[in-house]
Amino acid sequence: MNYRLTLAHINDTHSHFDASLVRLKIQLNQTQFSLASHSGGYPRIAAQVQQLREQAAQQQQEMLFLHGGDSFHGTLFYSQFKGQANARVLDYLSPDAMVIGNHDIDDGNATLANFIAKVSFPVMAANMDLSAEAADKVGALAPLPNLLKFDNAQGIGQYLLKPFYNTQLAIIGVTLDQMKRVARPDADTEFLPAFETVANTIKHLKQQGVHHIIVLSHLGYEMDKHLAAEVDGISVIVGGHTHTLMGDFTEFGLPCVPYGETVNGVPVLQAGKHAEALGIAELEFDALGKVTQLSGSSCLMLDRHFLLSGDTAATEQDYRDATELLHQHPGILWDEQDEQLKAIIDHEFRPAVSSMEQQVLAMVPRTLAHTRLPSQRLPHGSEIAPLVSQSMFLAAREQLPSLHFALHNAGGVRQSLEQGQVTLGDIMGRLLPFDLPLVCYEIQGVHLKQVLESAINEATNNSVMGTGAGSFPYTHRLRYFYDGRQPMGERIVKLELLKDDGCWYEIVTEEYYVGVSTSYTTSGKEGYDALLNAEWQQSLEHVTLPGAFIRMLSHDDILLEPAMPTVNYISHRNS
Incomplete structure (x- = not known):
């Protein structure tokens, strides 16, 4: 018997209800154009998913x-x-299941619990141990019936069983076991080893005669591949966390990897970020749950009317040729949308955010790119993160004149800052959506070196299994030189401080320096453990991360242009 399945998937949607601006490269008759369009958003996803559901029903x-x-x-x-709009919109989309991501628990258990209580679909984290959580506390997760968590009595993760032709299909949702290092769950919430939880749960399922097993993962692309290699019995992994776009989009200039890359016979799937793309897979399994056929792609959902720009003006024929090229691509869908869902967003939620979207704070003379790690195109890394660090420094120095430097993690900045007007909504909603307090501290030079090396090691998986590239450090008035080829403990080969006289001075190991970071990094998250060695820490009153940047934008003498590079990085992979 053939076991066929249409599988649609999204991940890392991050409250992007509306379509997002995307830029593609298009080659037409030896002329290269930039194609600007909008892609995705929940109403477009809803229309495509409904169409897939109808087709599947017709084909039984x-x-x-x-x-x-x-x-x-x-x-x-x-x-x-705070998650209530997400609950309303996602419940309309009606996924069969969702796994908990790190940002879903960034505001603690209660916010997540309020979300789960309002949705009708299962929310999963098979390796989340809530045995120590008090059931009567406000915002408790454990009592929620649609939360599938770790089952302490059986020593396995709870799973979802679905009828599947003449048998059953199981879905196991698993999330980061390093959650406490990257997010802010309540102290009474533990996350058990993900691989071990999946392996034990699969063993149990196999004993029950269940062989078609989907792992719904928020571990990230590389970890999903390791999971497929190390744990037998998985049919397919549907992932998230690393914003990995799968499909063949190289001709459009988009970074991507092949769709459904197979490891140990297990396809690994992911569909980019920000609801820009919908993954659509057609799968066929054998009776033992092994995938025997797979076709599909992540699919962009583009405006039918897009903008072409290049060295020469685009003609009507260029637009026709571009449209034909897009129509022929298996990863391009169009802008059909669910009007009812659009009306819900427009009427119930948009009025509260529209005034912030319209409040212009500044003009950006050119796009300031954000990348978490340095790259060949951006050898010193992000262009916007150092400016965010500068804003933290300026805001903190108003309260603490002895301040020496600012230090911020790449993951705290969420995207590039596009050329043109910058609104309050751009900052609060997209660039710096984490409303984190600023914290000042005094730290010895030796520990400051440790912080920087540890954060970079974590971001690049250099001799350690890191938590993702979000830990990569960006600074203001602190300039570091990292050589990843050196032994651990010796990779910061030079560290300098810019003083008020305009000169750079070597950081002295025994001396103490005053810095500012967010409450996230000063709590030792993501490789910033050495900040816990600070002599003291002091939260700043009435200053948050987005607030500091907004305040800097109001200064007439501030130029929103790339700062002098403070990141000098040599990768261990270049050796």
Whole structure:
């Protein structure tokens, strides 16, 4: 018997209810154009998923729609409604299951619990141990019936069983076991080893005669591949966390990897970020749950009317040729949308955010790119993160004149800052959506070196298994030189401080320096453990991360242009 499944999936949507601006490169008759369009958004996803459901029903074929985690944060729709708008919109989409991502628990258990209580679909984290959580506390997760967590009595993760032709299909949702290092769950919430939880749960399922097993993962692309290699019995992994776009989009200039890359016979799927793309896979399994056929792609959902720009003006024929090229690509869908869902967003949630979207704070003379890690195109890394660090420094120095430097993690900045007008909504909703307090501290030079090396090691998986590239450090008035080829403990080969006289001075190991970071990094998250060696820490009153940047934008003498590089990085992979 053939076991066929249509599988639609999204991940890391980060409250992007609306379509997002995307830029593609298009080659037409030896002329290269930049194509600007909008892609995705929940109303477009809803229309495509409904169409897939209808097609599957007509063909008497099973269909699933899954969310790979990180629904929260990212736009004003979250900043204003703290997950309640996400619950309303996602419940309309009606996924078969969603796994908990790190940003879904960034504001603690209660915010996540309020979300889960309002949705009708299962929310999963098979390795989340809530045995120590008090059931009567406000915002408890454990009592929620649609939360599938770790089952302490059986020693396995709770799973979802779905009828699947003449048998059953199981879905296991698993999230980061390093959650406490990257997010802010309540102290009574533990996360168990993900691989071990999946392996034990699969063993149990196999004993029950269940062989078709989907792992819904928020571990990230590389970890998903390791999971596929190390744990037998998985049919397919549907992932998230690393914003990995799968499909063949190289001709459009988009970074991507092949769709459904197979490891140990297990396809690994992911669909980019920000609801820009919908993954659509057609799968066929054998009776033992092994995938025998897979076709599909992540699919962009583009405006039918787009903008072409280049060295020469685009003609009508260029637009026709571009449209034909897009129509022929298997990863391009169009802008059909669910009007009812659009009306819900427009009427119930948009009025509260529209005034912030319209409040212009500044003009950006050119796009300031954000990348978490340095690259060949951006050898000193992000252009916007150092400016965010500068804003932290300026805001903190008003209260603490002895301040020496600012230090911020790359993951605290969420995207590039596009050329043109910058609104309050751009900052609060998209660029800096985490409303984190600023914390000053005094730290010895030796520990400051440790912080920087540890954060970079974590970001690049250099001799350690890191938590993702978000830990990479960006600074203001602190200039470091990192050589990843050196032994651990010796990779910061030079560290300098810019003083008020305009000169750079070597950091002295025994001396003490005063810095400012967010409450996230000063709590030792993501490789910033050495900040816990500070002599003291002091939260600043009435200053948050986005607030500091907004305040800097109001200064007439501040130029929104790339700062003098403070990141000098040599990768261990270049050797």
